[in-house]
Amino acid sequence: xxxxxxxxxxxxxxxxxxxxxxxxxDGLDLAVRDKEALCILGPSGCGKTTLxxxxxxxxxxxxxxxxxxxxxxxxxRRNVAMVFQHFGLMPWKRVHQNVAYGLELxxxxxxxxxxxxxxxxxMVGLHGFENSYPHQLSGGMQQRAGLARALAVEPDIxxxxxxxxxxxxxxxxxxxxxxxxxxxxxxxxxxxxxxSIEEAIAIGDRIVVLSARPSRVREIIxxxxxRPRTVAKVIAHPRFVELRDRCWRLLRxxxx
Amino acid sequence: MTIRxxxxxxxxxxxxxxxxxxxxxxxxxxxxxxVFLLIWEFLAPGWNPLIIRPPSAIARAFVDLxxxxxxxxxxxxxxxxxxxxxxxxxxxxxxxGIVTGRWRTAFNALDPLVSAFYSVPSVALIPLIGxxxxxxGETPRIAAVALFCIFPVLINTQQGVRNVDRGLLEVARxxxxxxxxxxxxxxxxxxxxxxxxxxxxAIGRGLIGMIVAEFFIGLVGLGYLIIQYGNVFRIDRMFVPxxxxxxxxxxxxxxxxWLEGRVAPWLRREQ
Numbered sequence: 001x002x003x004x005x006x007x008x009x010x011x012x013x014x015x016x017x018x019x020x021x022x023x024x025x026d027g028l029d030l031a032v033r034d035k036e037a038l039c040i041l042g043p044s045g046c047g048k049t050t051l052x053x054x055x056x057x058x059x060x061x062x063x064x065x066x067x068x069x070x071x072x073x074x075x076x077r078r079n080v081a082m083v084f085q086h087f088g089l090m091p092w093k094r095v096h097q098n099v100a101y102g103l104e105l106x107x108x109x110x111x112x113x114x115x116x117x118x119x120x121x122x123m124v125g126l127h128g129f130e131n132s133y134p135h136q137l138s139g140g141m142q143q144r145a146g147l148a149r150a151l152a153v154e155p156d157i158x159x160x161x162x163x164x165x166x167x168x169x170x171x172x173x174x175x176x177x178x179x180x181x182x183x184x185x186x187x188x189x190x191x192x193x194x195x196s197i198e199e200a201i202a203i204g205d206r207i208v209v210l211s212a213r214p215s216r217v218r219e220i221i222x223x224x225x226x227r228p229r230t231v232a233k234v235i236a237h238p239r240f241v242e243l244r245d246r247c248w249r250l251l252r253x254x255x256x
Numbered sequence: 257m258t259i260r261x262x263x264x265x266x267x268x269x270x271x272x273x274x275x276x277x278x279x280x281x282x283x284x285x286x287x288x289x290x291v292f293l294l295i296w297e298f299l300a301p302g303w304n305p306l307i308i309r310p311p312s313a314i315a316r317a318f319v320d321l322x323x324x325x326x327x328x329x330x331x332x333x334x335x336x337x338x339x340x341x342x343x344x345x346x347x348x349x350x351x352x353g354i355v356t357g358r359w360r361t362a363f364n365a366l367d368p369l370v371s372a373f374y375s376v377p378s379v380a381l382i383p384l385i386g387x388x389x390x391x392x393g394e395t396p397r398i399a400a401v402a403l404f405c406i407f408p409v410l411i412n413t414q415q416g417v418r419n420v421d422r423g424l425l426e427v428a429r430x431x432x433x434x435x436x437x438x439x440x441x442x443x444x445x446x447x448x449x450x451x452x453x454x455x456x457x458a459i460g461r462g463l464i465g466m467i468v469a470e471f472f473i474g475l476v477g478l479g480y481l482i483i484q485y486g487n488v489f490r491i492d493r494m495f496v497p498x499x500x501x502x503x504x505x506x507x508x509x510x511x512x513x514w515l516e517g518r519v520a521p522w523l524r525r526e527q
Contacts, residue, residue, distance in 0.1 A: 053426075056430060058426060058429060058430060075432075076429060076430050076431070076432050078432060081430075081431075082427075082430045084423065084426075084427060084430075086423045088423050088424060088426070088427035090424060090427075090441065090442065090445070091446075091522050092445040092446070092448075092520070092522045093441075101431060101441070102431045102432075104437075105431050105432055105433055105434070105437060106432070133521075133522045135522065153431075
């Protein structure tokens with residue numbers, strides 16, 4: 001590890017479910033550096049989502065602790081925002097109201113809310129759809145709104161829970177490129193959960209491969225593909241195949 | 257996830273549906289009613305006039321009862337108790353539905369009572385209501401309507417509050433919601449369609465309650481007109497209050513549907 005400071009540190013995190021019968025992860029340690037894009041890759045059911053939810057203080061750990069900026073996480077923090085796999089848009093709010101949601105809850109002045117809503121709707125390419133209801137939008141556009149809602153609070157840390165997992169392949173790649181562009185414009189600490197190896201390589205500076213339940217960090221792989229990236233460029237990069245094979249082998253071991 | 261799934265199911269159902277609304281629909285509907293009335297008109301003279309009267313006679317009776325003011329007087333009396341009873345049921349039902357939907361203790365305390373009252377046919381309780389309110393004035397009739405209306409509102413509201421999408425609750429928590437904003441942003445809007453569906457059901461039941469109460473408790477209003485003209489075999493006049501009640505039901509439900517479009521525009525069907 002370089003001299004960079006850990007922005008998020010997970011120390012000995014343990015979580016059990018179903019009256020203690022299922023141990024999701026046990027003594028898991030992880031450090032996320034400032035402004036890095038960290039992808040967490042693991043077989044399904046390995047507790048990736050639970051880990052992310054604990055980082056945001058939505059789930060209480062049974063043992064161990066999670067520290068962000070030197071303070072123990074006990075509840076969701078204002079400088080952390082989350083993007084959900086299920087989008088999590090309120091069907092009764094129009095796009096601009098959904099994007100304004102976090103800003104309103106943070107009690108920002110109306111003028112600031114208006115300015116940021118406009119700016120982030122523009123940034124994710126939803127201009128012209130401000131007044132649509134979520135069900136009038138395609139899945140990809142709904143997740144653009146979900147992304148704008150998270151970005152609008154201008155968080156220091158962005159938590160992404162398989163945000164593109166439920167989209168079709170084409171839309172997924174378009175949104176991955178959008179995310180890469182947005183990250184490039186303003187790098188910030190990002191924890192990105194995925195079960196797609198290609199996605200992890202395209203997005204991440206480092207990839208954490210988890211083992212099967214009870215999960216631990218199996219290995220951390222540095223992605224030495226330079227930015228600015230696009231998905232197409234990453235896939236065409238000479239390092240890509242080797243990285244993919246390594247992730248693939250680790251995942252196969254974990255799943256077995 | 258559940259709301260999105262439900263919505264996509266609705267969309268799919270709409271796509272699958274054989275009959276999409278078309279311009280000619282209304283012509284067919286009105287035409288069918290016209291044909292039905294015509295057949296009735298021509299066949300009626302062959303029957304005993306004590307049992308069947310033609311639509312034209314009913315139309316004349318409608319004019320007679322309107323000119324004498326009998327119908328209006330009865331309608332005002334019936335609508336007063338109906339609207340008062342429905343309003344009480346909606347306020348009380350929504351309140352109890354929210355309380356029991358959100359707090360386990362309240363649910364456990366009230367659920368046995370609600371189930372018990374809901375499984376007894378409400379009609380069976382009409383005489384009891386008469387006794388409780390001493391058969392005096394409109395209070396027992398309002399109570400009867402409220403009794404008939406409250407359960408669908410209460411149970412639907414409760415379901416609405418309990419069926420709030422867990423994903424959205426988590427989103428709200430992730431964005432640091434306050435308890436008040438949790439209600440206004442998530443719980444109340446997601447319950448609105450359930451509450452309105454409950455009110456639609458309540459309208460149908462409330463009209464039954466209204467008429468039955470007028471039969472057995474008050475002897476006033478549209479219910480009394482039905483009994484009165486039935487007893488003297490004026491079938492033509494008896495039909496007037498019956499048709500009026502039907503119209504009352506259709507208009508009230510149409511109003512709720514209109515209201516749904518206003519307060520829950522996100523449910524408005526596309527295309």
